[in-house]
Amino acid sequence: MQSKPKAVVLLSGGLDSATVLAIARAEGFEPYALSFRYGQRHEVELAAAERVAKALGAVRHAVVDIDLRQFGGSALTDDIAVPHDGASGDEIPVTYVPARNTIFLSFGLAYAETLGAWDVFIGASSVDYSGYPDCRPEFIEAYEAMANLATKQTVSGERRLGIRAPLMHLSKAQTIQRGLDLGVDYSLTHSCYDPAPDGTSCGSCDSCRLRDRGFAELGLTDPARRP
Amino acid sequence: MQSKPKAVVLLSGGLDSATVLAIARAEGFEPYALSFRYGQRHEVELAAAERVAKALGAVRHAVVDIDLRQFGGSALTDDIAVPHDGASGDEIPVTYVPARNTIFLSFGLAYAETLGAWDVFIGASSVDYSGYPDCRPEFIEAYEAMANLATKQTVSGERRLGIRAPLMHLSKAQTIQRGLDLGVDYSLTHSCYDPAPDGTSCGSCDSCRLRDRGFAELGLTDPARRP
Secondary structure, eight states: OOOOOEEEEEOOSSHHHHHHHHHHHHTTOEEEEEEEEOSOSOTHHHHHHHHHHHHTTOSEEEEEEBOGGGTOOOTTTSSOOOOOSOOOTTSOOTTOOTTHHHHHHHHHHHHHHHHTOOEEEOOOOSSSOOOOGGGSHHHHHHHHHHHTTTSHHHHHTSSOOEEEOTTTTOOHHHHHHHHHHTTOOGGGOOOOSSOOTTOOOOSOSHHHHHHHHHHHHTTOOOOSOOO | OOOOOEEEEEOOSSHHHHHHHHHHHHTTOEEEEEEEEOSOSOTHHHHHHHHHHHHTTOSEEEEEEBOGGGTOOOTTTSSOOOOOSOOOTTSOOTTOOTTHHHHHHHHHHHHHHHHTOOEEEOOOOSSSOOOOGGGSHHHHHHHHHHHTTTSHHHHHTSSOOEEEOTTTTOOHHHHHHHHHHTTOOGGGOOOOSSOOTTOOOOSOSHHHHHHHHHHHHTTOOOOSOOO
16 A cells, blocks of 8 residues: 655644645645744644644644744734734735745745655635735745755656645635535634733634634634634 | 945855855945854854854844754754765765755845845855755746745835845855955854864865865965864
């Protein structure tokens, strides 16, 4: 019996990446989850990542420490207030973290190479999203092109490395439906940018709102902890 | 008087990146040096980076902690012996660190964005090098294309972000000559992959050999510390 191919899955502990982990497994991969402790305010999401990795059968869950606070410039890592007014408009919001997905994917690429994996999954979506540039399909495509020139593994040319973003064209409701079909328990996930010290979600930040709307469209209530 | 443009300079403390820092300054940039503590055996290079940053007038020298040892797979970070036989041949050597330049450039991109810098300098060269895939011009070009889709700064489109590799087509001797013309004191730099505990270079690893040959071609002796 041939062993399953390995895949790296970037796992924040939120709704999207939990769904992606379930998708990777359903596609027949042995998923290796990768999370980051990057000075995020909402570090409670790492506990969620651990619960999700376990529940959805990740073979291993690696957590890499990196300090993005050194550079500053984001409400997710600095003393900048997370907005709760829902008025994001057309601008890229203050919750944007400089080059975050580029950095995360770069560690994913390193991990893939040491595992011998040819697929790196990320929960990026350009529908119902916060307007971050590094969630758009053109970014993912350019990253994949670069990655295939970057490592010993890709240069050997056995096959192409794929940056897989299966949620790219799904709405939040479609993502949730896909996850429910695959048995994801969303009560284990955490999405809030500005949780209470006990991990309770605020219900009013951009991330909570997008999530709420997704469940509402399906006629469901978000099982995440609320005040 | 207009203030100088800022540039991020990836600085390992070795011969190449010291030269690049001098070039960035000579081109009229205010250089912000960026180094990494990544579990390298030759951590003595960080002390060299600090000396070089000071001597060559970096405005600031940031050191980011990242742990590449988690993934393993390199003689520079693991308990794999650094080769001293000079027999590298056509293969990518064991001193290759998975996705290292991709990761370093990604932090450089984040730093550039928070500084408002449009240039990121790296000492990559495809002449007299160790055969690492992430030192080739096609990699740098693909990285630059990706970077220009990745961040809030680049998406705003004020101008393009440049990944600058001014040593790309220079031999080691040409690099040294360029640095000497710009007043670089190479006795401050450290290149050895396998130094003694007191920081003395081995003189026989790939990095020491390339460096030696460069100085020899110019009829000079490497001023680095030797046994």
